[in-house]
Structures are given as structure tokens and as C-alpha cells.
Amino acid sequence: MNKILIVSNLLRIGGAEKLLYEVVGFARANNLEPVILILDSYDREHYDPIYEQMNVKVVRTRISLIKNFRSPMQMLQSVIWIIRLRYFARKLYKSIHVIGLYNLDKVYHGINHNRRFFWNVNNAIQFVDRKFPYSAEYFGNGNDTIVCINKYQATEMQSQYGLDLLKAKITVFKLFLGGHDTN
Amino acid sequence: MIQINLVARIDDDKNSFLDLVYVAYKLKSAGITDFKVLFIGGVHKQSIYQNIVHLANLLDVESHIGFTMKAIPLAQLPEDVKQGYFLNYTVGAFVGYSAIESIDLGLRAIFLNGDKKLIGDMPKTAGMCPDLNSLIALITTLTQGKSAIDTKIDESNSQLKKSYFLTAAERSNLLSLLLPGNQPL
Numbered sequence: 574m575n576k577i578l579i580v581s582n583l584l585r586i587g588g589a590e591k592l593l594y595e596v597v598g599f600a601r602a603n604n605l606e607p608v609i610l611i612l613d614s615y616d617r618e619h620y621d622p623i624y625e626q627m628n629v630k631v632v633r634t635r636i637s638l639i640k641n642f643r644s645p646m647q648m649l650q651s652v653i654w655i656i657r658l659r660y661f662a663r664k665l666y667k668s669i670h671v672i673g674l675y676n677l678d679k680v681y682h683g684i685n686h687n688r689r690f691f692w693n694v695n696n697a698i699q700f701v702d703r704k705f706p707y708s709a710e711y712f713g714n715g716n717d718t719i720v721c722i723n724k725y726q727a728t729e730m731q732s733q734y735g736l737d738l739l740k741a742k743i744t745v746f747k748l749f750l751g752g753h754d755t756n
Numbered sequence: 757m758i759q760i761n762l763v764a765r766i767d768d769d770k771n772s773f774l775d776l777v778y779v780a781y782k783l784k785s786a787g788i789t790d791f792k793v794l795f796i797g798g799v800h801k802q803s804i805y806q807n808i809v810h811l812a813n814l815l816d817v818e819s820h821i822g823f824t825m826k827a828i829p830l831a832q833l834p835e836d837v838k839q840g841y842f843l844n845y846t847v848g849a850f851v852g853y854s855a856i857e858s859i860d861l862g863l864r865a866i867f868l869n870g871d872k873k874l875i876g877d878m879p880k881t882a883g884m885c886p887d888l889n890s891l892i893a894l895i896t897t898l899t900q901g902k903s904a905i906d907t908k909i910d911e912s913n914s915q916l917k918k919s920y921f922l923t924a925a926e927r928s929n930l931l932s933l934l935l936p937g938n939q940p941l
Contacts, residue, residue, distance in 0.1 A: 577934055586827045587765065591853040599927075600934055619829070667935050688936045696847045698871040720933065723850035725874065746930060748853055750860075750920040 574606040576665060578658075580680055581672040582612050584620035584631070589694045592722070593672050594620060597629055598753030605667070610654070612636060612679050615647075636683045658684045674719075677711040691741070692720045697729040705730065709738040717741040722748050758791040758898050759840030760866075763854045765827060766808070767800035772845055772870050773808045775888055780817040782892050788899055794822045794837060830861050841866045841898070841909075843891075846884075848874030856920055859913045866894065866909060881915070882908035 577600055581593055593609070600607040609624065611633045624631050634651045636658060658680075662669065668688040671680055677691060691711070697703040712719065712734055719741050721727045727743050762776060776793045783791055799805045805823070812818040830838075842865045844855035855865045866883040868891050869875060878886040882905060885891040898905060922930065 575935060586829060588853040591857070596934070599930060603931055603934070605934055619827075668933070670934070690933055696850070696871070698847060718933070723847060725847055725850060725871075744933070746933065747926070748851075748856070748920060749922050749926070749930070750856060750917075751922060 574604065575667045576606045576608055577668050577670065578608050578610055578662070578666040578684075579670045579672065580610045580612065580676060580684070582614055582676055582679075584609075584611060584618040584624075586619045589673050589692075590620055592692065592694060592748060594623070595749055595752035596670065596672075597624070597627070599749075600752075601627070601629070602753055608632065608666075610634070610636075612676065637679050655683065660685070662686045674705065674707050674711070677707060681711050687716045689714075689717045690720050691717060692722070693726050693730070694722060696723070696725055697733070703729070705733055709734050712739050712741045715740045715742070719743045721745045758895055758902075759794060759837065760791065760895065761794045761796055761837060761840045761842045763796045763830070763842060763844075763858070765797040765800050766795065766805045766823075768804070772868075773804065774811055775868070776843070777808060777811045777815060777817060777821060779888060779892055779895070780812070780820045781815040782888075783895060784815075784817055784820065786892075786896065788896060789820075790899055791895060792820055792822060792840075794824065794840070796824045796828060796833070796837075798827045799823070799825055830858055830863065838863055840864075841883075843868060845870040846878070847871050848877030849879055851916060856917060859917045864906065864909055865913050865916075866891075881912040883912050 579593060579596060581589065584590055597607045607629060609629060609631045611631060613635050615633050621631060634654050636651065636655050657665065662684050663686050666686065668690060669684055669686045670690045670692060671677060672692045673694050674691055697705060700706055719730065721743060724745055727745055730743065731739060766773065773795065780793055812821045842858040842863050844851060844865055844867050846867050846869050848869060848871055851867065855867065858865050868885045869878045869887065875886040878884050885894055
């Protein structure tokens with residue numbers, strides 16, 4: 574089965590988490606196997622039991638700096654995922670989806686794949702001085718795609734970063750319901 | 757009693773809570789006291805929560821402001837809360853998931869544009885408020901009689917929900933994002 578990796582930082586009640594849930598449902602309904610990677614958070618949250626019931630794999634680990642692990646097993650898992658994503662991601666997953674640009678600092682250099690999709694779930698108005706707090710470095714790879722969930726985000730990103738820095742492709746895809754249905 | 761519910765975690769990236777304290781102040785100043793604002797969500801940034809409480813105290817509207825202090829799934833909210841109006845911030849015409857979830861559960865959603873640059877983009881349908889003055893006007897009207905407006909809001913909510921379902925072309929497009937380079941299944 575075709576696997577895709579969906580990366581985020583939380584599975585609590587929230588809009589980004591709802592988007593993740595709909596993407597997972599759509600993937601499953603289309604015979605894809607989504608794997609969810611939650612970074613730097615080990616709590617059991619709202620969607621954990623839901624994904625358990627759906628038999629969707631959820632992995633919680635860290636792929637950036639390894640420190641202060643109390644459990645050798647957690648550290649081992651982290652090492653395995655660092656290696657997996659840095660060296661084998663292309664073989665293992667058809668595509669990588671990062672929900673929330675705020676997660677890019679943890680994954681941008683850690684996941685090597687030529688089909689990475691960065692879902693932007695915020696608008697500029699949510700930030701100080703209407704500026705996204707993300708480094709332009711994260712948008713400099715022409716193989717990556719930024720998925721905007723509304724038309725304003727595309728304009729905002731182009732305006733802030735400019736075409737010189739914004740090499741990633743930009744596409745707009747609306748928030749949706751019914752991802753879990755097959756028709 | 758008109759109850760306005762705002763579902764949002766109190767956090768750095770949600771910067772509009774004070775708007776509703778201001779709305780409460782304006783309503784009270786106009787002699788309207790039969791209303792309550794309830795913030796439904798966890799407190800992820802204590803300083804922002806404290807600012808809300810502080811301003812409510814300064815403006816003497818604290819009795820009109822409430823907090824659940826934790827995230828509560830909409831379906832599990834008390835019935836009296838469910839009877840209220842679920843206020844959702846928009847960015848121009850863009851509406852996030854919380855509104856759709858509330859509509860899905862048969863709750864009544866109203867909308868406030870949070871971006872002054874996009875006031876003109878706000879749909880002209882019932883319950884859509886391009887700015888704070890429009891929201892104050894809507895709540896004022898609701899306190900004078902709900903049923904006719906409620907019907908229009910329900911129709912508007914229903915149309916909005918329909919717009920979230922994927923067309924065949926959109927399904928194909930989404931699949932091409934998940935499985936790039938492959939033919940649609």
C-alpha cells in the first residue's frame with residue numbers, strides 16, 4: 574500500500590488537527606496508508622483514541638535535538654526516526670505533509686524527500702505586524718509545495734517573502750469535509 | 757438572554773479576545789445587559805487570559821464574560837451553551853473548521869471578520885459581520901427578537917457547510933497532492 578507521512582505537533586481539539594483528520598480520512602478512503610508523526614509531544618490527546626479506532630499509526634517522537642530523554646526506548650525510537658526520515662523517507666513514503674508551517678523548524682532539514690507539502694494553517698493577521706514568523710529558508714526549495722487553505726495566504730506569503738526567496742510552489746486547497754467518505 | 761460563544765484556545769496566535777470585551781462594553785453602554793460572552797477553550801497563554809480578565813474588570817463587564825478554561829468538544833457542551841450563537845472569526849471570506857463543526861452539530865454560527873483589510877470581502881449573508889460595529893448591531897437586533905434572524909442565519913449556515921464538500925475535481929486535485937506523480941486511483 575502507498576504510505577504517506579503526515580507530520581504535526583499536536584492531536585488536540587483544533588483546526589489544524591481537524592484538517593489532519595480529514596486528510597487522513599481522505600487518504601484512507603483512497604487506499605493510501607497515512608502514518609502520523611507527532612513531534613515533541615508525548616501526551617495522549619483528543620484524536621489519539623480516534624486514530625486507534627481507525628487503526629491509523631501514530632508515532633510520537635523527536636527528530637531534532639536529542640536530549641533529556643528519561644527513557645532509553647524513547648531515545649532509541651528517536652534515533653530510528655531521525656535515520657528513517659533523513660535517509661529512507663523517499664523509499665518509505667510517497668509524500669510528506671507537514672501540517673502547520675510552525676513545524677518547519679523541526680522538520681525542514683530532517684526529512685529528505687522531493688515531494689514535501691507544507692500546509693499553511695495561519696494567516697498573516699494572526700501574527701505581530703502581519704508577518705509570518707518563519708524563516709525564508711524554508712521556502713527556498715522549488716521541489717517543495719506550500720499548500721494554502723485560503724487565497725489570502727498565497728498573497729500574504731508572496732508579499733512578505735517575494736519571488737526571490739519564495740521558490741517553493743504555492744497551491745491553494747480549501748478546507749474540506751467528508752474526507753472519510755469514498756464518494 | 758443572548759449568549760455569544762467563542763471557541764478558541766487562549767494563545768499567542770489568537771489575538772482577538774479583547775474585541776469581545778469591547779463589544780460587551782459597547783452593549784452595556786447602550787443599555788443592553790441581557791447577554792453573555794463565553795470563551796470556550798483552554799488557556800495556553802496565561803498572560804493573554806489575564807489581560808482579558810483585566811480589561812473586563814476595567815470596563816465593568818466582567819459579569820458578562822465567562823471562560824470554560826479548557827477545551828470542550830462541542831457535542832459535550834451543556835445544552836444552554838449550545839443554544840447560544842457560536843462566533844467564529846474569519847479572514848475575509850475564509851471560514852475555519854470550528855464554524856463547520858458547530859454547524860454540523862446543529863449549532864448556530866455567526867461570523868466576525870478579523871482582518872480590517874478584508875472588510876469588503878465578507879459575504880453579505882445573515883450572521884456575517886464585516887467589523888465589530890456590525891457584530892454589535894447584530895447582537896442588539898437579536899436582543900429585540902431572534903426568530904426571523906435565526907431562520908436566515910440557519911439558511912446561511914447550511915449553504916456554508918455545503919461549500920466544504922469536495923467536488924470530483926477537488927478530490928482529484930487533493931489526491932494528486934497526496935500521491936503526486938501518480939494517476940488518480
